[in-house]
Amino acid sequence: MxxxxxxxxxxxxxxxxxxxxxxxxxxxxxxxxxxxxxxxxxxxxxxxxxxxxxxxxxxxxxxxxxxxxxxxxxxxxxxxxxxxxxxxxxxxxxxxxxxxxxxxxxxxxxxxxxxxxxxxxxxxxxxxxxxxxxxxxxxxxxxxxxxxxxxxxxxxYPVIELVGGWDTLQQARPAERRRETERQLRRLKERHDVRLVRHRPAGGRGRQDADPRWDLFNACVALAEKSWQGRQADGTTLAHAKTRDFLCDLHGTASQLGCVDMNVLYLDDQPAAYAYNYVHQGRVLGLRTGYDPDFRAECPGAALIRLMVEDSCRRGDVEIDLGPGRTRFKNDWANRLAxxxxxxxxxxxxxxxxxxxxxxxxxxxxxxxxxxxxxxx
Missing domain, CATH: 3.40.630.30 (Gcn5-related N-acetyltransferase (GNAT))
Known part of the structure; x- marks a missing residue:
């Protein structure tokens, strides 16, 4: 018993x-x-x-x-x-x-x-x-x-299921949204050197790959503080001191467990957008996102999601949970609702x-x- x-x-x-x-x-x-x-x-x-x-x-x-x-x-x-x-x-x-x-x-x-x-x-x-x-x-x-x-x-929670790979996912999306996404990324590349830095340590237990990359974490915080999130007096945004300290304390241990997935989009070597996620067994959980308002007209957040999803398909990820609530960018990509x-x-x-x-x-x-x-x- x-x-x-x-x-x-x-x-x-x-x-x-x-x-x-x-x-x-x-x-x-x-x-x-x-x-x-x-x-x-x-x-x-x-x-x-x-x-x-x-x-x-x-x-x-x-x-x-x-x-x-x-x-x-x-x-x-x-x-x-x-x-x-x-x-x-x-x-x-x-x-x-x-x-x-x-x-x-x-x-x-x-x-x-x-x-x-x-x-x-x-x-x-x-x-x-x-x-x-x-x-x-x-x-x-x-x-x-x-x-x-x-x-x-x-x-x-809008979810992107990736089991079929990048081509299958793209074919399932409405043609108008697919063309708009590719057009935005193409124009962005015409004006800037576009680079996505994605850091996903495998973990420190037996793998000896647990670098937390605090430089990228600090870049995410700086972008959050520069965006609308930095003007919030309270809440759970990464720019809020209580949330920042909490996620900062978690970041090192999540890196040790191989559960960190950080994405920073650079335009001409300047951080322009970020997505801070957790990951385990190929399932990505979106936690916080944001972008530099100076680049608002160029839609850096949309470009980051586009590049991140394609990279996840290459890595063999199973799904990306975009977090609670519906927004346009989530609806553009999600193919299931949990x-x-x-x-x-x-x-x-x-x-x-x-x-x-x-x-x-x-x-x-x-x-x-x-x-x-x-x-x-």
Missing amino acids: ARVLELRSLDALEGYRLVWHRLWQETRRADFFLTYEWFVTYWRHFGLDKQMRVLLVESDREIVGIVPLVLITRPASWGQIRTLTYPLDDWGGFYGPVGATPTATLMAALRHVADSPRDWNILDLRWVDRTRTDGLRTPTAMQQVGMLPIAQPWME VSYRYTYYSDSFRGRLLRLRRWWNDRFSSQEDILARRSA
Whole structure:
């Protein structure tokens, strides 16, 4: 029978670093956001107002899976709302159990949550990849432990599938968009020396290729600060100090794991646009992009995406997730739309019942399209 260990501090978690790394390597469609390094850095930057609930599932004296959870307390008009959820905060697109046995892991972890004293009002499992990895695992497990969930689409992500290669991708795009993209790039090359620098270290564990290329990282930051992002007083842009420091702390460890994918477009040796991504097993996750407004008329961002996609095809990448929300450049390239889901259970406390009623009221008068538009904006 499975046993669940609940860890509530980084000191307790430290002893399971290697176990977590092994399970991450066994996880289907794993990405950088499911790593030990992501969680620890996230916690050091954003854990001050949260409580850790990392659940390790043990079977036959071996850890077979991990379900990282955090307890977040937020103020409301009728008091504090305590939410038990995944530690992602919309930095990435999808989240879930770590390990090769996600069904058994999630079932054991949720049974532990259901049987433990409830210091939370809401169990809110967001960012679930229902189509590609989860199926109905999450709502089924919640239901079987007595926590009937409310399901809701959470965010949508335009994705470029690259399995057929560059020629296949180009042929599938509308001819008008394809011609416009090639015309923009041709004109840009007529006026400038155009060069895409793409840095993707293989990692330091056994490969000895973990150069973080801080010069390129700093170029991405400088472009973000020069663009409209630099004028934002808050938010999660790379120009914002809190975000910059967080991603800077992650950059070195992501390089060690071979999960960094940096792209900088140079025009006459001057940085003009960037795309800062994470990558694992040929799946690229777009994190932050930007361009120098001095080159706005020449569409450097469009040129960067064009060259980056072609380069990914040459490298044998599987897909590029362009991040949440729809923009023109994303619509120009995406050939599939991925959707994350949210599964919510409200406790039987008075506050939990009030929250469930408010959720019902909001969903009653909103279409799924309206919900997705708000979440993906």
